[in-house]
Amino acid sequence: MNRVRCLVLNAALGPLDYKVPDGMEVGPGHVVECPLGPRTIIGIVWEAERLPGTEVPAEKLRPIRGILPVPPLSAPLRRLIEWTADYYVASLAGVARMALSSGGALKGPAxxxxxxxxxxxxxxxxxxxxxxxxxxxxxxxxxxxxxxxxxxxxxxxxxxxxxxxxxxxxxxCDRPYDEARPDFTQVELSPEQSEAADTLSKAVRDAKFAPFLLDGVTGSGKTETYFEPVAEALRMGRQVLVLLPEIALTENFLHRFEERFGVAPVLWHSSLKSTERRRAWRNVASGEAQVVVGARSALFLPFRKLGFIVVDEAHETSFKQEDGVRYNARDVAVMRAHFEGIPVVLASATPALESLQMAESGVYAKLDLPSRFGGAELPSIDLVDLTQEKPPHGMWLAQRLVDGIAERLERGEQSLLFLNRRGYAPLTLCRNCGFRFQCPNCSAWLVEHRFTRRLACHHCGHETPSPDRCPECGEPDCLVACGPGVERIADEVAERLPDARVFVATSDTLNSPGRAAEFIAQVEGGAIDVIVGTQLVTKGFHFPELTLVGVVDADLGLEGGDLRAGERTYQQVAQVAGRAGRGEKPGEVLIQTRHPEASVIAALAAGDRDAFYSVETEMRREAGAPPFGRWASIIISSEDEAEAREAARRIGDTRPQVDDLMILGPAPAPMALLRGRYRYRLLMNARRSVQLQDVIRRWLGSLDHPPGVRVGVDIDPYSFV
Missing domain, CATH: 1.10.10 (Arc Repressor Mutant, subunit A)
Known part of the structure; x- marks a missing residue:
């Protein structure tokens, strides 16, 4: 009798065995409908030897109800699902659900x-x-x-x-997309670009696993360079996946892609309508979708004939998923290429230290683009020491930076001010009684947003109208905004330079591809003089008339408990500096800081990336931090504080004693209350020789917790809140 093992999309159930009815042909990867009690659930047929389960007598097996009208998930995708679940200590069902992320796509033609x-x-x-x-x-x-x-x-x-x-x-619903034409336009590349493009194109033709790090300064033409192997894959009839870290970046990318290939690529991100997701998913599965541009979740789409993967802005921390399955899309992309047997390129002007180390050790092949395209010069960088050049009272911009913006206004050029803090002010308090507005669901202050006249929590989304009087003491006109956000900087520019046309660019104002397109058109059309933005504007945009970049508070990212703070600050400031002088006109960058002697600030001022990475590498080596050691976090949470604390204590009390493994905690998380849940954390630091995931599985697998307790594992964490 024919029986199959199914991975069902419910982590609590585990694998289930079913009988295959006579006349039904079922193999690994088929998506099927299975009975479970009175219900019908979806499962994926899996190789029984790879999915341990309980042997059930043949006479007790229930028959599969039907095969869904979609192609089976390929063996490389199934291996990727297994690897992701194993490496990130996640459930197979949770990872598999990402591959079947469009329910409508499973229903057949419509x-x-x-x-x-x-x-x-x-x-x-x-x-x-x-x-x-x-x-x-x-x-x-x-x-x-x-x-x-x-x-x-x-x-x-x-x-x-x-x-x-x-x-x-x-x-x-599933009509095919217009075909991209690999030879729609011919682009003239520099010698360095041509050499890198030829290497990547040969790797596409060889159709073998080959990871590359494309390390090019901002404005060096990395996109045009990897467009050539994309064209090569299209000529071979293979599919391409391009991962971008932000949806807001897609509009700029789509424009460049359409200029090169004659049509827009297929999009995949969370803002798509369900009908658009269905159409994209089914065209990817059938092999009709040629080039998919998407957010990290596009990694698990069921490509039929994938030939090349690009991870653009590969250093970006937004490639790390922070809830559910906590995976890093940069690393999973390399593993997907490994299982598919194809080349993958990580492109960045400021690569992650882990990627540079992989290149240095010979695991990744490194391709360099050391100079800007078309002879454009890198901008000059200067520090503004805020302890010496203090802004006027109640202001945040030093006079030298304001004078620089004024000069650009006179010349008809554009300026960009960078501050990675949304809203008007990070804290609002009462000058009469000292009351501070705090989120009821999180250990965080409410941020004032003057545009919408609301106080908002940037962690859980809680909002409340801005009050006219203090809710604690009832005093009117006593509320004070403390510290600057981008809206406050925009107000200051308007006050000190009243003729300037200012635009605030954040995830609040560029929250859809359409708004991003409108913003780009306004900047390119000269309708904006000064952009005030968060990290959203640090990458991907190319504005030839933008010649001045001002970093309002370069020290902001160095605060807090982020163990990668130095690297992240360097990447953000270097990326935003790279927006200046990308055309024929020279660019200038002014970095406001109170700590000019800090190694990261000094390296930025000197334009000496190698010196910064050298110091950072040695610090990581001494600390046993990635890439020389391993980190993992265990996060315990509950709506009941005592319950969370007790669960954390039990986990801490049963910690394993393993050589070369240090376990810190449990301790209340820096963000001790998040979205109404009390949180505790443990941090693990291990040498690379330790089988960290196995240790964690054995440790946590032996414990039971009350239903209200959640225990999450974060391998290679980026967030420590």
């Missing part, structure tokens, strides 16, 4: 009704109808989507349908 203008006129032409018809010229979408585009109610559009002004069109 159509949807969209609408478009017919060219006719309604019997009665109201202002609303006229405005809608003008807005919908050339558009085709569902009634709901068209209503959003036109800014009218769905009722207005249904009236136009009844009048014959809009006509229905039946559309295939």
């Amino acid at each position: 159509t949807i009704t969209e609408y478009r203008l017919t060219g006719g006129m309604p019997e009665r032409l109201t202002p609303q109808r006229l405005a809608a018809m003008e807005a919908l010229e050339g558009e085709q979408a569902t009634i709901r989507e068209l209503a959003g585009i036109a800014g009218v109610s769905e009722g207005v559009l249904r009236g136009l349908v009844n009048q014959g002004v809009l006509e229905p069109v039946e559309v295939d």
